[in-house]
Amino acid sequence: MTKHRIFIGLILLLASALGLLLLFGRSSVSARTETELRPMKTLVGALQLTDLSIWTEARYTRHPSQADRFTPFQDFPSALEHFPAGSIMAPPRKDNQRP
Amino acid sequence: MRHLKILEYALSSLWRRKYKNMAIILVYAFTIAVLASILFLTHALKTEASFLLAEAPELVVQRVSAGRHELIPLEYGDRIRKIPGVAEVHPRFWGYYYDALVEANYTLLEANADHTPLEMLDGHLPAAPGECAIGSGVAAVRKIGPGDDLILVDSTNMGIVFEVTGVFRSPSDLLTNDLVILDRADLIEFFGTPPDLATDISVRVNNPKEINTIAEKIKRQMPDSRPISRSEILRTYAAVFNWRSGMMLSVFAAALVAFCILAWDKATGISAEEKREIGILKAVGWETSDILELKFWEGMAVSLTSLLLGLLAAYVHVFFLGATVLTPVIKGWSVLFPTFRLIPFIDPYQILVIGFLTVPPYVASTVIPSWKAAITDPETAMRG
Amino acid sequence: MECLIQTENVSKTYNARRPDEFRALEDISLRIGQGEVVVLKGPSGSGKTTLLSLIGCMSRPTAGSILVAGKNVAKLPERFLTRTRQRTFGFIFQQFNLLRDITVMENVLLPLYPRETRIGEMQERGRTLLVQLGIESKQHSKVYQLSGGEQQRVAIARALINDPEIVIADEPTAHLDSKLSVDLLGILDNINRMGKTILIATHDPLVYEHPLITRTISMRDGRIEGVSTP
Numbered sequence: 001m002t003k004h005r006i007f008i009g010l011i012l013l014l015a016s017a018l019g020l021l022l023l024f025g026r027s028s029v030s031a032r033t034e035t036e037l038r039p040m041k042t043l044v045g046a047l048q049l050t051d052l053s054i055w056t057e058a059r060y061t062r063h064p065s066q067a068d069r070f071t072p073f074q075d076f077p078s079a080l081e082h083f084p085a086g087s088i089m090a091p092p093r094k095d096n097q098r099p
Numbered sequence: 100m101r102h103l104k105i106l107e108y109a110l111s112s113l114w115r116r117k118y119k120n121m122a123i124i125l126v127y128a129f130t131i132a133v134l135a136s137i138l139f140l141t142h143a144l145k146t147e148a149s150f151l152l153a154e155a156p157e158l159v160v161q162r163v164s165a166g167r168h169e170l171i172p173l174e175y176g177d178r179i180r181k182i183p184g185v186a187e188v189h190p191r192f193w194g195y196y197y198d199a200l201v202e203a204n205y206t207l208l209e210a211n212a213d214h215t216p217l218e219m220l221d222g223h224l225p226a227a228p229g230e231c232a233i234g235s236g237v238a239a240v241r242k243i244g245p246g247d248d249l250i251l252v253d254s255t256n257m258g259i260v261f262e263v264t265g266v267f268r269s270p271s272d273l274l275t276n277d278l279v280i281l282d283r284a285d286l287i288e289f290f291g292t293p294p295d296l297a298t299d300i301s302v303r304v305n306n307p308k309e310i311n312t313i314a315e316k317i318k319r320q321m322p323d324s325r326p327i328s329r330s331e332i333l334r335t336y337a338a339v340f341n342w343r344s345g346m347m348l349s350v351f352a353a354a355l356v357a358f359c360i361l362a363w364d365k366a367t368g369i370s371a372e373e374k375r376e377i378g379i380l381k382a383v384g385w386e387t388s389d390i391l392e393l394k395f396w397e398g399m400a401v402s403l404t405s406l407l408l409g410l411l412a413a414y415v416h417v418f419f420l421g422a423t424v425l426t427p428v429i430k431g432w433s434v435l436f437p438t439f440r441l442i443p444f445i446d447p448y449q450i451l452v453i454g455f456l457t458v459p460p461y462v463a464s465t466v467i468p469s470w471k472a473a474i475t476d477p478e479t480a481m482r483g
Numbered sequence: 484m485e486c487l488i489q490t491e492n493v494s495k496t497y498n499a500r501r502p503d504e505f506r507a508l509e510d511i512s513l514r515i516g517q518g519e520v521v522v523l524k525g526p527s528g529s530g531k532t533t534l535l536s537l538i539g540c541m542s543r544p545t546a547g548s549i550l551v552a553g554k555n556v557a558k559l560p561e562r563f564l565t566r567t568r569q570r571t572f573g574f575i576f577q578q579f580n581l582l583r584d585i586t587v588m589e590n591v592l593l594p595l596y597p598r599e600t601r602i603g604e605m606q607e608r609g610r611t612l613l614v615q616l617g618i619e620s621k622q623h624s625k626v627y628q629l630s631g632g633e634q635q636r637v638a639i640a641r642a643l644i645n646d647p648e649i650v651i652a653d654e655p656t657a658h659l660d661s662k663l664s665v666d667l668l669g670i671l672d673n674i675n676r677m678g679k680t681i682l683i684a685t686h687d688p689l690v691y692e693h694p695l696i697t698r699t700i701s702m703r704d705g706r707i708e709g710v711s712t713p
Binding site for chain 3: 100101104105107108111112115375376378379380381382383384385386387389476477478
């Protein structure tokens with residue numbers, strides 16, 4: 001007859017665990033911004049980096065912001081794009097291509 | 100009191116089919132975890148990118164020839180320098196290198212002129228010809244460290260030896276994983292770039308508000324150039340992981356299909372057993388609203404537990420385990436893929452969205468099918 | 484004797500104005516007093532169950548009025564109908580209508596969940612009833628683990644848990660052997676002694692020939708055929 005107590009307890013437990021994680025995350029954001037992001041930001045400035053090094057398989061996935069409009073299509077507009085990472089990221093923005 | 104007791108009964112009722120309901124909770128929590136992992140991962144990546152790339156060059160000028168990015172004459176730099184409002188112009192030298200040995204692509208980059216020590220680098224940037232600094236991904240895949248030699252094959256098919264003088268620390272993987280930093284002269288010689296050409300040109304302006312005006316001037320004076328401003332870089336990264344991107348679509352589609360199957364199953368499949376139970380409850384004095392409340396609690400218990408479990412799992416997965424389960428999916432063909440050590444940037448709005456996308460539909464699909472059974476006369480229960 | 488239930492020209496038609504129209508009850512008028520034990524007797528299809536469900540506020544008559552404790556329930560909206568059913572009646576169904584895979588105690592307490600009774604008090608009442616009926620040792624068993632007679636007792640305990648004025652039993656002996664039927668009549672006798680009015684639909688002579696019965700109403704084809712008082 002105390003199932004509802006157990007249930008409410010479980011929900012509260014889970015919710016507070018999630019809350020604690022989120023709080024812990026919140027507090028670690030500021031600390032890690034200082035210890036990790038700031039030096040990385042310096043790095044971006046010093047090496048003049050323009051992109052994140054996530055997908056290294058093709059030019060347009062390594063440097064999406066620097067990519068030509070056609071590179072995802074292997075330099076030919078109607079060729080099928082075949083790098084898997086290309087299906088994960090959106091194509092380069094149109095306003096990236098000044099007329 | 101009444102509500103708590105109906106909740107109590109709902110739990111007893113769920114407990115009767117505990118294995119089935121636990122399986123539903125597990126599958127449901129797993130779906131939510133996948134969904135939330137992707138949202139957490141992309142949001143954290145986006146936030147980090149926007150923070151880091153705020154330091155990217157204000158303007159990068161490429162030359163476009165036959166629709167492709169081409170090497171840009173150094174002379175363009177001199178012409179840009181003369182545009183009023185331009186503070187600094189730096190030709191940039193960089194390129195890609197395919198390492199056939201490990202089948203990985205590296206990004207080769209020139210070392211910048213100033214040698215301020217970098218916190219994220221063990222050792223130092225190449226200061227003399229024959230030296231290099233490498234990202235930890237390159238170091239790992241080639242199994243080399245500071246003091247070792249890195250042999251790369253140049254454009255004339257000659258093996259060139261570089262001494263590793265610095266390795267980037269792994270917290271900076273997201274930026275440096277595949278980098279090989281070389282001395283400028285080494286890099287030009289390695290690629291065999293003609294002496295009067297650079298890869299592109301970075302431009303700093305005096306007044307950030309003028310970036311667009313200057314970009315237009317550059318474009319007008321050199322029609323084959325393509326200026327990319329920092330805000331465009333940032334916008335690219337804001338859009339890289341948007342709702343339209345393939346991963347989102349496929350995962351959402353899968354989740355949606357799974358959910359529809361579940362909802363359909365529930366909507367059509369209110370069993371004779373359940374109908375009988377509702378009839379009995381009505382016969383012993385439960386009102387229609389009590390029965391709907393019972394169903395509401397049943398749906399709530401399952402979906403709320405799943406939601407919380409899923410969110411917890413997603414958080415631990417993305418921010419403590421570096422999204423290891425997702426990595427093989429999003430990695431694609433990248434040989435050098437950084438280990439995510441993401442900073443837990445969380446958008447509360449996203450959590451709300453996940454909650455709204457999962458709990459109310461499930462509760463609705465529990466309550467609505469029993470509606471019809473709940474409004475029928477309890478007399479049917481008398482007839483057995 | 485105070486009149487507790489009064490029906491006036493009650494009719495019930497199923498599927499009205501359709502080809503499969505079926506007149507289950509026609510012109511039933513009867514009065515049942517407080518503390519009576521009344522048997523409705525008749526072959527199956529004679530309208531016993533329909534009449535019980537009308538009196539028990541499970542459905543509404545097509546015509547006529549039904550007064551329970553002076554209140555006309557024929558026209559009550561569903562909410563009040565449910566409330567009357569909840570407070571005034573206890574039901575013992577032919578099929579027992581127990582939920583097989585929850586415990587005996589939970590089955591007995593079923594009518595009390597949507598009411599304001601505290602859980603502790605609910606359990607106390609449930610235990611008292613189970614003790615009276617001699618099945619308190621089974622309170623944590625699942626219903627499917629019980630014998631037919633035990634299930635019947637659970638159903639009786641459930642019918643009594645809200646302390647009803649009127650107990651309605653539909654073919655209570657249909658699934659019991661003679662010995663268990665006699666036991667059941669003993670239990671019903673006890674219930675009657677507690678001052679409760681009992682309405683039984685049956686075609687089992689063992690029941691309607693029992694000295695406990697104050698009145699027997701014979702039914703056939705939806706009409707009252709005769710009334711006898713032993």
